[in-house]
Amino acid sequence: MTESARPLSLPNVPRHSWRRTLLGSERARYGIAGVVVILAIWEAVSRTETVKSVLISSPSAVAAAAIDEFATGAIWPNLEATLSVWVIGFAIASTLGIAIGLLSGRFRRFRYVADSWLNATNVAPDLAFVPILILWFGIGVTFKIVLVVLTGTFYVAVNTLAGVKSAEGRFLRVGRSFGASETRLLRTVILPGSIPYIITGLRQGSARTIVAVIVAEFVSSNQGLGFMISLSGAYLDTAKVMFGIAILAILGMLVSEILGRIERRFDAWRPPVH
Amino acid sequence: MVFEEASLFPWYTALRNCAYGLECQGMDRREAEKRAQRLLEMVGLSGFEHHYPGELSVGMQQRANLARAIAVDPEVLLMDEPFAALDAQTRELMQSELLGIWAQTKKTVVFITHQIDEAIYLSDRVIVMSARPGRIIDDVTVGLGRPRPLEIKRSREFAALEERIWGQLFTEVKRNDESEREILPSATSR
Numbered sequence: 380m381t382e383s384a385r386p387l388s389l390p391n392v393p394r395h396s397w398r399r400t401l402l403g404s405e406r407a408r409y410g411i412a413g414v415v416v417i418l419a420i421w422e423a424v425s426r427t428e429t430v431k432s433v434l435i436s437s438p439s440a441v442a443a444a445a446i447d448e449f450a451t452g453a454i455w456p457n458l459e460a461t462l463s464v465w466v467i468g469f470a471i472a473s474t475l476g477i478a479i480g481l482l483s484g485r486f487r488r489f490r491y492v493a494d495s496w497l498n499a500t501n502v503a504p505d506l507a508f509v510p511i512l513i514l515w516f517g518i519g520v521t522f523k524i525v526l527v528v529l530t531g532t533f534y535v536a537v538n539t540l541a542g543v544k545s546a547e548g549r550f551l552r553v554g555r556s557f558g559a560s561e562t563r564l565l566r567t568v569i570l571p572g573s574i575p576y577i578i579t580g581l582r583q584g585s586a587r588t589i590v591a592v593i594v595a596e597f598v599s600s601n602q603g604l605g606f607m608i609s610l611s612g613a614y615l616d617t618a619k620v621m622f623g624i625a626i627l628a629i630l631g632m633l634v635s636e637i638l639g640r641i642e643r644r645f646d647a648w649r650p651p652v653h
Numbered sequence: 654m655v656f657e658e659a660s661l662f663p664w665y666t667a668l669r670n671c672a673y674g675l676e677c678q679g680m681d682r683r684e685a686e687k688r689a690q691r692l693l694e695m696v697g698l699s700g701f702e703h704h705y706p707g708e709l710s711v712g713m714q715q716r717a718n719l720a721r722a723i724a725v726d727p728e729v730l731l732m733d734e735p736f737a738a739l740d741a742q743t744r745e746l747m748q749s750e751l752l753g754i755w756a757q758t759k760k761t762v763v764f765i766t767h768q769i770d771e772a773i774y775l776s777d778r779v780i781v782m783s784a785r786p787g788r789i790i791d792d793v794t795v796g797l798g799r800p801r802p803l804e805i806k807r808s809r810e811f812a813a814l815e816e817r818i819w820g821q822l823f824t825e826v827k828r829n830d831e832s833e834r835e836i837l838p839s840a841t842s843r
Contacts, residue, residue, distance in 0.1 A: 549656070549660050550660065550662060552660075553656075553660045553662070554673075554677075557673060557674040557677040557678075557725060558674075558677050558678065559673075559677045560677075563676075563677060567662070567665075567673070568662065571662070571664040571665075572664070
């Protein structure tokens with residue numbers, strides 16, 4: 380009964396329609412105009428051969444490459460290879476990162492131990508690990524997943540830790556004054572308070588780990604978007620390179636949008652920011 | 654415990670906040686919420702059970718806060734300047750409502766405040782404390798009958814009590830001020 384009453388409680392937020400968000404706001408209009416203008420200049424420069432079109436490709440050539448890739452289905456194995464490595468690796472990195480972050484936040488000594496390692500893996504360029512990882516895990520999927528985990532864990536852990544630290548003393552005090560156990564405090568005070576931070580960590584981590592997958596595929600692979608991009612580059616197929624970049628950009632935006640939705644879902648309690 | 658700042662968990666609704674203490678004691682969530690519901694009604698928050706603290710006014714937050722503290726049925730309720738952040742009118746209203754709630758529960762309440770009239774209006778006994786070091790300088794028994802309407806604040810008896818406490822605090826404040834000037838002569842020489 381209480382559950383059914385819930386939807387009535389929140390003020391009605393008008394549902395946004397795509398048409399409105401795409402064309403309604405000044406911001407969107409100018410944003411789209413900017414893209415269109417740049418594409419037009421690009422196309423013109425390429426058509427007139429002001430710059431060799433083989434070097435810079437052109438929007439129409441990229442579109443043609445896209446249509447070709449999707450029509451023949453050639454894109455799917457590559458997309459699948461990249462995505463599966465990323466999803467598995469990022470899931471592990473997120474779990475590990477959140478766990479390390481929570482433990483570091485709760486246990487001072489654990490933090491001292493973890494801190495130096497997290498900082499070290501952060502400062503050292505993750506990609507420098509590639510040769511060693513290949514030695515250890517071979518050139519298959521495993522080494523790529525490990526690279527993603529190495530890259531992503533730091534961002535999630537550091538942000539989670541910041542969230543736990545920010546779990547304001549007064550809320551912990553309230554919880555304790557009601558005799559809440561440590562596990563209950565974790566579940567009811569520390570985690571909910573840290574969610575915005577954790578999501579920030581996931582956002583940062585997701586962008587960096589996509590880069591890691593692509594680079595790993597550059598270095599050693601026979602499949603994946605990174606492989607497709609580097610191979611096309613070698614064959615001077617710039618349209619296909621650009622197409623690969625576009626796919627990655629779209630992927631990145633998609634992930635960011637999904638995380639944004641999760642964030643809003645958890646953040647129902649946050650008063651609207653005006 | 655009821656603190657000065659509304660310390661409701663911003664990520665829970667008023668109802669879940671109110672049920673929190675009961676759940677900590679091991680009560681099953683459904684039952685805890687049922688009981689919390691009744692307490693929210695008592696403090697005049699029915700209809701706002703599913704609002705998040707951010708959607709409530711400061712006064713309403715303090716009511717929910719109070720309901721949460723009463724819910725666990727403590728032996729003594731400690732209220733640390735709970736109305737300090739409220740505007741004068743809301744504060745008066747909350748004072749008389751607190752008395753109403755108290756009349757239903759008859760809990761012992763230790764109430765900390767800087768407002769002399771608030772202390773007298775609410776209490777049976779006012780303990781006046783000095784500043785640094787905090788020592789008891791007076792123990793005043795308030796003989797006003799109950800229930801106490803707000804108008805009682807304008808009665809002669811009330812005024813007499815107010816004067817007595819204010820007199821003591823005044824000498825205390827003055828003495829403190831003077832001793833501080835002695836320690837910090839630069840403050841006066843400017």
